[in-house]
Each structure stands twice: as C-alpha cells, then as structure tokens.
Amino acid sequence: MAMPTADVLPALPPDAAPPPSSKKKRRQLRFLANRKAVIGLVIFGFFCLLAVFGPLLEPYDPGKRGDQLLVGPSADHWFGTTHLGQDLFSQMLDGARSVMLVGIIAGVVATVLGVLVGVTSGYLSGLGSESLSALSNVFLVIPALPLILIITLSLPDTDDLTIALVIGCTSWAWGARVLRAQTLSLRRRDYVEAAKATGESTWRILGFEILPNLTAVIAASFIGTVIFAVLSEITLAFIGVPGVSEWNWGAILFWAQSQQALAQGAWWWFVPPGLAIALLGTGLALLNFGIDEYVNPRLRSSAGTKVRGVKMRVGFTPVLTAKEGK
Numbered sequence: 001m002a003m004p005t006a007d008v009l010p011a012l013p014p015d016a017a018p019p020p021s022s023k024k025k026r027r028q029l030r031f032l033a034n035r036k037a038v039i040g041l042v043i044f045g046f047f048c049l050l051a052v053f054g055p056l057l058e059p060y061d062p063g064k065r066g067d068q069l070l071v072g073p074s075a076d077h078w079f080g081t082t083h084l085g086q087d088l089f090s091q092m093l094d095g096a097r098s099v100m101l102v103g104i105i106a107g108v109v110a111t112v113l114g115v116l117v118g119v120t121s122g123y124l125s126g127l128g129s130e131s132l133s134a135l136s137n138v139f140l141v142i143p144a145l146p147l148i149l150i151i152t153l154s155l156p157d158t159d160d161l162t163i164a165l166v167i168g169c170t171s172w173a174w175g176a177r178v179l180r181a182q183t184l185s186l187r188r189r190d191y192v193e194a195a196k197a198t199g200e201s202t203w204r205i206l207g208f209e210i211l212p213n214l215t216a217v218i219a220a221s222f223i224g225t226v227i228f229a230v231l232s233e234i235t236l237a238f239i240g241v242p243g244v245s246e247w248n249w250g251a252i253l254f255w256a257q258s259q260q261a262l263a264q265g266a267w268w269w270f271v272p273p274g275l276a277i278a279l280l281g282t283g284l285a286l287l288n289f290g291i292d293e294y295v296n297p298r299l300r301s302s303a304g305t306k307v308r309g310v311k312m313r314v315g316f317t318p319v320l321t322a323k324e325g326k
Helices: 020-030 035-057 088-123 127-141 144-154 160-170 173-186 190-197 202-238 249-258 267-295 297-302
Strands: 305-307 322-324
Touching: 035 088, 035 267, 088 127, 088 160, 088 173, 088 202, 088 249, 088 267, 127 173, 144 160, 144 202, 160 202, 173 202, 190 202, 202 249, 202 267, 249 267
Parallel strands: none
Antiparallel strands: 305 322
C-alpha cells in the first residue's frame, strides 16, 4: 500500500549542522568572546579616551609652578607635584595625547607601507618582487631606534607628527615580511586560480580575494607597530630628543631621573608614568594575543582545554592528554 508523501517527514540526524546564519553569527562573536581581546580593547579604548578628553580634564596647567614643592598625592594634587610645584596628574593627562597620537599614526603608516610592499612582492613575480623583498630585508637589518634618532636629529623642525611619520616609515619591514609569506601561500589557492581563469585583474584579485584573508594578520601587525612606536617615542623623550611633546611620559621620567626622585623618596614622580606605560603595553599585548588566537585554529582550540595531571618520571617524555572544557 502506498503511503502519502505528505505524511513523510525528512529524517534529520540529531547532531545536524546549524544553519549558515548561526555559524556566521558565532564566528563574528568569537573574537569578542576572547577574554584577552576584550581586556585589551578596554585598556586601549581607555587610553584613547584619555588622549581625546584628557586636556579637558586637567585640573591645572601642566607647566604652572606652585608653592607646594615635591608634595605627595593629596586631594589637591592626586599624583603629587614636582620640584617646581607642577601638578603631575595634569602632566600625565596631557602626555597621553602625545603617546597615543604618535603610536596610532606610526602604526597606520607602517601598516599601509607593509601591506603595499608585502602583498605586492608576495603576489607578483620577477624583478619587481625580488626588489621589494630586498628592500624589506635592508630595512629589517638596520637598527630601528638609532635610525629614528639620526633622522629625527637631522630634521630642522620636529614635532609629534614628524616623529610619528619617521617611526612609521622605518618600522614597516617586519610586517611586510609576514604579509609576503602569507601572500605566497595564498596566491596558489583554488579560489585565486579561479579568479585568474575568469579574467579578473591583478588589483581586483589582491583587493577582493587576498586582502580579506589577511585582515587578522594586518590587525596584528598594526598592534605590534603601535607597541613599538609608543616605546620608541617614550625612549626618545627620555633621552631628551627635541621635538617630543613637553609632557610626554618619557619626559616626565627624564625629569624624575635628573632630579633624583628615587633618592629623595618622591616615588609619585616616576611610578604613575611607569604604570601607565606598563598598562598600555599590557593592553596592546593582550589585544595582539587575542588576534593570534582568533587567527590560529590551534591556539583557539587549545584555549578551552583542560590538561590532566601527569606523573613525571626520569628518562621518559611525559604525554599530556587534553579534555575539552565545556
């Protein structure tokens, strides 16, 4: 006897795959579910807000001298004062703008140059590719900080923007090498070969087939360059290079060191800028780690594993067994 087709229901396995829309949504939220990435974003966003609104929150003029000389933290001066009675809290807020401005601009410049040189040299072949690769190698072996110092001191007029451009134009080589290696592995993929077969132009293939797959690598390169730029600018300010913002965190540490703040017990003069540098570097490093775990499937899969205890024995290599955490 024939059974009506309307009464027949399709049999689906119990572990059927979720619809594509839920997969896409889960993939979009995977980065924000990473604790390292979220903490890094919060810290980085906090310092960006300080750079924008910090000068509006300054209780005093950073350069104004007062009668309270070398006084510790109090209700009037949250971070204490210098040997000239200047408010350190106002100097810290004013210096945040210089640090973040140089870091972000240098990161953008170095990332753009790294993408142009790295992706182009990785996709193209011939003399042009080898020339760009050789240029990257030259900039890679040159000591970055001495080169930045020489260029900065050779310029007639320097300011934060000039220093940011100098740092960005001299620190793109490492990112370019990484992007070149990734592009070399992508240019032989099936979807790239299919785009070539359909007659797509080279620049369209680079812009719509290769660059979207390098987004996370480019973001990690940008974060790494920002860290290097921030530390380089603070170093330049600490050693007294002209043109750096007067109240840069490195300049605050320079004056604290030159006036022997540690010997005088004025810990409030060098601890706040040191903690700010460490906190900003930690936030950027956590953000970079979060991007690495988002990009690398092995790091992402190992983030939720629990390692059982293993009894160590001399002469044998221990084997760890991992159990997926729920």
